[in-house]
Amino acid sequence: MSLNAAVVTFPGSNCDRDMAVAIEAVTGTAPHRVWHGDAELPAGLDFIALPGGFSYGDYLRSGAMAARSPIMRAIVEAAERGVAVLGVCNGFQVLTESGLLPGALMRNSGIRFVCRDVALTVENNQSLFTAGYEAEQRIVIPVAHHDGNYFADDATLDRLEGEGRVAFRYAEPVNGSARDIAGVLNDRGNVLGMMPHPERMIEAAQGGTDGRALFESVLKGLVGV
Amino acid sequence: MKVRVHVSLKNGVLDPQGRAIHHALEGLGFQGVNDVRAGRLIELDIDDGVTDADLDEMCRRLLANMVIENYRIEKVS
Secondary structure, three states, X not given: OOOOEEEEEOOOEOOHHHHHHHHHHHHOOOOEEEEOOOOOOOOXXXXXXXXXXXXXXXXXXXXXXXXXXXXXXXXXHHHHHOOEEEEEOXXXXXXXXXXXXXXXXXXXXXXXXXEEEEEEEEOOXXXXXXXXXXXXXXXXXXXXXXXXXXXXXXXXXHHHHHOOOEEEEEOOOOOOOHHHEEEEEOOOOOEEEEOOOHHHOOOHHHOOOOOHHHHHHHHHHHHOO | OEEEEEEEEOOOOOOHHHHHHHHHXXXXXXXXXXXXXXXXXXXXXXXXXXXXXXXXXXXXXXXXXXXXXXXXXXXXX
């Protein structure tokens, strides 16, 4: 059994290749590559990754145009059927804009683009995406974004925290995110959005391997190896 | 018909861009500015057959992000 995965490319995606390389490095199987204008996904997918970048030039709002692209209709349907979906950086912005995840990602509170390694705390290690981490494990993953300032109203934030849907929290101030939230899960636990880039921490040559466990968790959870 | 859609951040949503603009105005020596909120103006040229309900739908589904933004529709001519 192998993981049947797909990486979506929007015009302006720039981490799609990194994501595909990371998935293949960890799972041993190259993912399908899907274009934003495709109307259908490959059959029988287990896992869909929305990569980082600047889809559609971040016109209107980051992720707003990509969230309305043809392939996203198929991805929303797949997510509702229970297919696992990971959105990283711009992919997270696309997931909030498409309504698959609550909240919104606003301009960083310090206005500047932030591009550096940051410490994260694994808040929920019981999810499909995080089961390979220890509870409250401290990991280091890079961020590279201008609009990573997570916002949701207090009732939504309370619900996310109460339901264990905060997957990762920044262990240091990064971008002004509400309650230092770095990654959130949907209510069913099959959709994760996060601003940090786990696909950039796969091999030691990248400066660390703390991103591996995320993809290993998905592989184990979906394929059982 | 020309329509202007004014998109602005909801009350209570912090506006880093507005704050930076405010800071820059102060840096230029302007005084007496109490607060700055930055928004977005979108101008549409629409057929007469487009209804108010259609315009609302456009705003809700794309032009504004209802999690953080409000919108106001202004018919110009």
